[in-house]
Amino acid sequence: MHVVHLALKDLKLLFRNRMAAFFILGFPVMMGLFFGMMMSGMSSGKRGKMEIAVIDQDNSRISARFIEALRKNENINVIADELEHAKESVRKAQRTGLLVIPNGFGETAGFMWELQPEIELGMDPSRSAEGAMLQGFIMQATGELIGERFNHPQDFLPHISKAKEALMTSNTDNLLMKQVGGAFFDSLSHMIESADKWQRQAGTNPDNQPTSMHFANVKSLDISRHIDPSSAEAQTKKIRTRWDISFPQAMLWGVLGSIAGFSASIARERTSGTLVRLQSSPLSRMHIMLGKALACFLAVILVISVMLVIGLFLGMRPTSFTKLAAASGCTAICFVGIMLTISVLGKTEQGVEGVGWSINMVMAMLGGCMIPVMFMPAVFQKLSVFSPIRWSILSIEGAIWRDFSWSELALPFTIMLVVGIVGFGIGTSILVRRTTV
Amino acid sequence: MRVITVCSLEQSYGSLKAVDGVSFEIPRGQTLGLLGPNGAGKSTTIHALIGLLKPDRGEVRVMGGDPWHAETRRSIGIAPQSLSLYEELTGYENLSFFARTFGLSGGRLRDRVGWSLKFAGLEDRARHRVDTYSGGMKRRLNIAVALVHQPSVLLLDEPTVGVDPQSRNHIFESIAELKNEGLTILYTTHYMEEAARLCDRIAIMDRGKLLALDSVAALIRQHGCASQIVAEIESTPSDVQLPGQLIEGRIQFACDRPLEEVARLSALGVQFQSLQIKGPDLESVFLMLTGRSLRD
Ligand SMILES: Nc1ncnc2c1ncn2[C@@H]1O[C@H](COP(=O)(O)OP(=O)(O)O)[C@@H](O)[C@H]1O
Ligand SMILES: [Mg+2]
Numbered sequence: 143m144h145v146v147h148l149a150l151k152d153l154k155l156l157f158r159n160r161m162a163a164f165f166i167l168g169f170p171v172m173m174g175l176f177f178g179m180m181m182s183g184m185s186s187g188k189r190g191k192m193e194i195a196v197i198d199q200d201n202s203r204i205s206a207r208f209i210e211a212l213r214k215n216e217n218i219n220v221i222a223d224e225l226e227h228a229k230e231s232v233r234k235a236q237r238t239g240l241l242v243i244p245n246g247f248g249e250t251a252g253f254m255w256e257l258q259p260e261i262e263l264g265m266d267p268s269r270s271a272e273g274a275m276l277q278g279f280i281m282q283a284t285g286e287l288i289g290e291r292f293n294h295p296q297d298f299l300p301h302i303s304k305a306k307e308a309l310m311t312s313n314t315d316n317l318l319m320k321q322v323g324g325a326f327f328d329s330l331s332h333m334i335e336s337a338d339k340w341q342r343q344a345g346t347n348p349d350n351q352p353t354s355m356h357f358a359n360v361k362s363l364d365i366s367r368h369i370d371p372s373s374a375e376a377q378t379k380k381i382r383t384r385w386d387i388s389f390p391q392a393m394l395w396g397v398l399g400s401i402a403g404f405s406a407s408i409a410r411e412r413t414s415g416t417l418v419r420l421q422s423s424p425l426s427r428m429h430i431m432l433g434k435a436l437a438c439f440l441a442v443i444l445v446i447s448v449m450l451v452i453g454l455f456l457g458m459r460p461t462s463f464t465k466l467a468a469a470s471g472c473t474a475i476c477f478v479g480i481m482l483t484i485s486v487l488g489k490t491e492q493g494v495e496g497v498g499w500s501i502n503m504v505m506a507m508l509g510g511c512m513i514p515v516m517f518m519p520a521v522f523q524k525l526s527v528f529s530p531i532r533w534s535i536l537s538i539e540g541a542i543w544r545d546f547s548w549s550e551l552a553l554p555f556t557i558m559l560v561v562g563i564v565g566f567g568i569g570t571s572i573l574v575r576r577t578t579v
Numbered sequence: 580m581r582v583i584t585v586c587s588l589e590q591s592y593g594s595l596k597a598v599d600g601v602s603f604e605i606p607r608g609q610t611l612g613l614l615g616p617n618g619a620g621k622s623t624t625i626h627a628l629i630g631l632l633k634p635d636r637g638e639v640r641v642m643g644g645d646p647w648h649a650e651t652r653r654s655i656g657i658a659p660q661s662l663s664l665y666e667e668l669t670g671y672e673n674l675s676f677f678a679r680t681f682g683l684s685g686g687r688l689r690d691r692v693g694w695s696l697k698f699a700g701l702e703d704r705a706r707h708r709v710d711t712y713s714g715g716m717k718r719r720l721n722i723a724v725a726l727v728h729q730p731s732v733l734l735l736d737e738p739t740v741g742v743d744p745q746s747r748n749h750i751f752e753s754i755a756e757l758k759n760e761g762l763t764i765l766y767t768t769h770y771m772e773e774a775a776r777l778c779d780r781i782a783i784m785d786r787g788k789l790l791a792l793d794s795v796a797a798l799i800r801q802h803g804c805a806s807q808i809v810a811e812i813e814s815t816p817s818d819v820q821l822p823g824q825l826i827e828g829r830i831q832f833a834c835d836r837p838l839e840e841v842a843r844l845s846a847l848g849v850q851f852q853s854l855q856i857k858g859p860d861l862e863s864v865f866l867m868l869t870g871r872s873l874r875d
Binding site for chain 2: 147154155424
């Protein structure tokens with residue numbers, strides 16, 4: 143007999159019980175959709191354009207080309223501005239960020255071998271996630287500049303002669319290298335001149351040039367608009383869809399439904415007499431408990447997966463599936479432990495169910511299953527650390543939209559694993575030692 | 580060979596001594612009836628035999644092993660007193676799940692589940708959920724589950740409680756068949772007719788103690804008192820003294836030689852409307868041993 147068979151039997155039983163199945167899947171889906179729709183007012187489902195103030199201190203053909211490339215990007219609204227005014231407007235959160243194109247940008251931008259001019263980028267600190275995206279767009283625009291350089295090959299000429307001069311005047315003793323290098327640069331100049339001539343004659347359209355090189359030097363500009371990173375405003379800025387908050391919550395409702403169902407199922411085995419049969423079979427009590435634990439673990443993973451699929455269908459996009467899988471695993475371990483502990487708090491099904499749902503409700507309220515923790519009053523936010531649900535939601539959100547690093551996930555993961563192991567220990571040791579049936 | 584040995588078993592729940600020094604043995608192939616009223620300690624004895632309870636004192640052995648150890652339990656099949664089935668699963672699913680708990684799989688699992696369904700007479704309801712079954716069908720399945728792994732010892736704890744007469748007959752016949760096939764059976768009941776009909780020997784139990792253990796005939800010989808005469812009297816000559824009190828034309832009394840007594844009364848001119856002579860039975864044995872009726 144495999145523990146798997148015990149677990150499969152339990153899953154079968156669970157899903158044949160309509161009430162339990164409703165609390166595990168139906169109710170959470172409803173909650174997820176309901177709160178998600180309510181959420182639409184708070185954070186628009188479709189993200190607006192980034193309002194970027196651009197300060198062109200260079201005013202060259204290249205800087206104009208660069209701005210034009212940025213304008214073509216649908217995600218950015220480019221507004222020409224003065225530096226001080228731009229900083230002020232970012233501070234006041236009227237603009238998402240500002241971009242300074244320095245003097246001399248046109249001279250070297252797009253030449254990959256030259257030191258790149260420093261573009262200064264200042265972001266509203268609460269929207270730093272979009273800052274990363276904007277950096278990507280700057281790379282793209284710079285890539286177009288490289289293409290632009292190839293469209294105007296004569297621009298290379300001064301650089302080539304400068305490079306040749308530098309080589310000739312360098313104090314190297316290697317005469318051969320000087321000669322070969324000189325000849326190389328000469329022929330390069332010659333080639334570019336004739337290519338340019340040929341291109342003009344052929345009337346090639348310079349805009350069709352494919353670009354693939356991405357290179358830019360972006361320096362962060364500190365915009366000292368102080369936003370408390372723990373504030374709801376700062377946190378919700380990373381939200382990308384309205385389901386980002388409601389689905390992690392919904393997943394936890396499903397998890398609670400699972401543990402309520404399973405903690406009562408041990409009592410049900412006792413009252414329905416099937417525990418007598420299990421215990422009179424060659425299975426050990428530990429074996430029986432492991433079967434329950436595995437069934438509950440699988441139910442939790444299943445619930446989270448179903449929610450995830452629905453969320454994906456609605457447009458939710460986790461930033462990391464690996465982290466989400468890890469968060470789900472830790473959540474499952476944590477709540478299996480809690481389930482086993484709840485299951486020893488009563489002897490009858492009704493008793494366990496009553497105790498189970500009271501504990502669940504307290505954990506749910508404190509942990510942010512109803513009102514997300516970040517919107518709670520400060521006192522409740524502090525209290526929420528005692529609810530495993532808070533840590534579970536935090537880690538799931540960390541994987542879906544908070545973009546947590548592994549080290550940021552370490553704390554919630556550790557807390558969940560510890561709760562799970564302790565709960566497993568308490569539950570099994572009491573259940574295994576119970577002699578009366 | 581002794582298949583079941585119970586030796587000075589004591590088992591308490593808190594301060595209540597449910598089983599108090601019970602000893603008995605069952606040789607291979609025999610059926611022992613454990614007869615006693617509710618609360619006598621029959622189920623507790625069975626729970627010790629399947630390793631659910633660890634004896635406070637004394638010991639139990641099944642096939643020579645301690646049922647506390649998993650390996651010993653492989654040879655035991657139990658039909659608990661309360662129906663022990665998953666109501667949301669079908670009959671088939673219940674049988675195959677419990678068969679797996681005993682390590683059955685593959686073709687053997689299918690064979691045994693098929694055999695058990697046939698045994699329970701549930702072949703056509705195999706794919707229906709147990710909660711759609713009648714009480715009798717559930718009882719039959721409860722016994723079939725005990726047999727699915729082909730145990731060499733069968734423990735039946737009041738297998739006919741709450742069963743309609745038809746199912747009860749089916750159950751009796753199938754148990755008699757198992758007995759003929761050589762299965763060792765412990766059968767607990769508080770119905771003396773059942774015990775008398777099925778069992779080779781009967782242990783009478785009350786308040787945790789074993790009061791007597793023997794074949795039905797020997798028990799009656801040792802502990803059974805007189806026969807009972809129950810008669811409806813049509814008329815009695817005025818000078819004849821009846822051996823019992825006449826209530827609404829009926830009389831009931833005990834006597835050692837019932838036929839002679841009836842002949843004597845008849846000769847004296849007593850007219851009987853109906854006459855019934857009951858020989859001593861387990862009921863009267865129990866009455867003798869405890870001073871109480873089995874069905875209090
Ligand atoms: N789990 C239990 N906890 C406490 N007392 C029990 C328990 N099971 C049985 N008893 C008591 O032990 C005595 C014997 O019960 P039981 O073995 O079930 O009798 P029977 O099966 O002969 O009816 C009864 O008085 C009963 O109330
Ligand atoms: Mg009983």
